[in-house]
Amino acid sequence: MNKEYFLFVNGKKIKVNEEIYKVYWQEKNHENYLKQVDRKNHLLLFSSFDHDGHFEESIVDKDFDVEKIIQTQMMIEAVREALAKLNDEEREIIGRLYFNDESIRSVAETKKLSHPALIKRRNKILEKLRELLKDFR
Structure with a gap:
């Protein structure tokens, strides 16, 4: 057929x-x-x-919020500038914890620090970043 x-x-x-x-x-x-x-x-x-x-x-795209995009880009640039003001060790710790998604325990082991010591160091770095970014808010 x-x-x-x-x-x-x-x-x-x-x-x-x-x-x-x-x-x-x-x-x-x-x-x-x-x-x-x-x-x-x-x-x-x-x-x-x-x-x-x-x-x-x-x-014209009504769902496209140009103001929010510009604000986000400005925030990203401010974070980049703040990260650039950290020293190499601080930048490495933040990079590994937040950009490479490594655990606190694994970063502490490679840095030869205790878990609580790395948490304390991380908190100080985050506070430093908050201070550097305070004018952005």
Whole structure:
């Protein structure tokens, strides 16, 4: 039993062979996938703009809080500057605990410190960072 394959072209049903049918749907599925990726990444296509020059209404994203993004970027920069003011050992401890997600116990072992001693040192470093960042709040 031979299966028949059809595609619609300009509203007309056209019989095609299996190879053309599969290639068509492979391309169609790939195109849909790319559109989905574009939507996920908030990509705006030029073809989606009004053709009368009113672009602003087409590109405004009401869920996009520019003020919050700028504030977050400023906070990140302030934290970077504060971390740069720490000495190498303090920066290493904070980096390992908060950026490398190492445990206090493992950092204490490699630093040849007791667990409570490292906690005390960490707390002093955090207090120093709070002081350096006090003007940011």
